[in-house]
Amino acid sequence: MTELEQAGLPVAHICTMTPVAEMVGSNRVVPGNGIVHPVGDAARTAAEERAIRRGILERALRVLATPVEK
């Protein structure tokens, strides 16, 4: 992640262990939906799951379009 950002690429980092992401320096962290499926939810119906996945991606896009202030 840090190497991608070092190269100037904005990264939305979807993960569940957000403190780890912050510790290693991720600037744009989006909470994922579990270690076993960061962008999924096996407990839901396929349609619901896809909507959840899309929601997380939309949030990722919002952070990619947002300036980060330290």
Added chain:
Amino acid sequence: MAERRLRIVHFLNQMFGGLGGEEAAGVGPRLVEGAVGPGRALAPALADGEAVVATVICGDNYVAERTEQAVGELVALVRSAAPDLLLAGPAFNAGRYGQACGALCQAVSAELGIPAVTAMADENPGVELYHRDVYVVRTGDSARQMASDMAAMLRLGRKLVAGEPIGRPSVEGYFPRGRVVPEIAPKSAAERAVDMLLAKLRGEPYESEVRLPRFRPIPAPPPVADLRRARVALVTDGGLVPRGNPDQIEFRAATKWGSYPIAGVNDLASADYEVVHGGYDTSLVKEDPDRLVPVDAARDLERAGAIGELYDHFLSTTGLANPLDNSRRLGREMAEHLRAAGVDAVILTST
């Protein structure tokens, strides 16, 4: 006791070597007899029989622009002076100089079989590049402490030449080399840990035996100006690979990453993929790979015009129990690939 002779060769860049500033940065390697500039500051620290017999000088750009050739030429000059020890720098926080010092020390030790010591400030990129292979004495960021920095390099170099045991980095003043050295401790690990905790609670100094990796803050890249025209890539460290694992990515401590085509794919089919990751229950991702690499939802967003386009490959590796240096290399290679592919932004999923 017989007097020991110690022939020292000292390496300097064009500036410390007195040839000039940036306008002289292109000058090639040359050898001057005796000590020059910072080498003269060593005089009070030298014992009888110890001498800087020659100084090798080279321009920063000359080395930076053709490192391999320049280092070869410099090694030949060092060899011609038949030294017992090479001292390089200090380079303080000068990046090109630091890299030249590190590269030369590494080459001289390997090819001439003599010890080599350099010195740099914390933030010199040469530290990160060479601290594992070369003794790098820790300096401040300016030449104010030149004499004491040079003396510290000499002390360490002397011990190396004499084959004496080298103490801990904090004692000898060099950057930790990432070595684990067995030693007999007077107290058990539990007692040492309690001692440290008590010292911490009392606000007294203590030194941890475990060095945590340092994560340097990376300034956030500016936001994507217009996502509707951006090429967005999906990247994961969750280990999704095409069935058969064509790049043979390891399930832990991966040394490789892969780039896998998704052009025209609207939904990742479980029959086409497998997961190489030994650190989580991968069954739910195997059941539906979009739970890790969200191609289906990204296509939805692409069709809706929320992003310009989805990059036609996803990148994958396995982020598990991986030494930091290795992870960084994988990251750099991925970044290079994505830049070359004209990618504007990345969505990274981590398990």
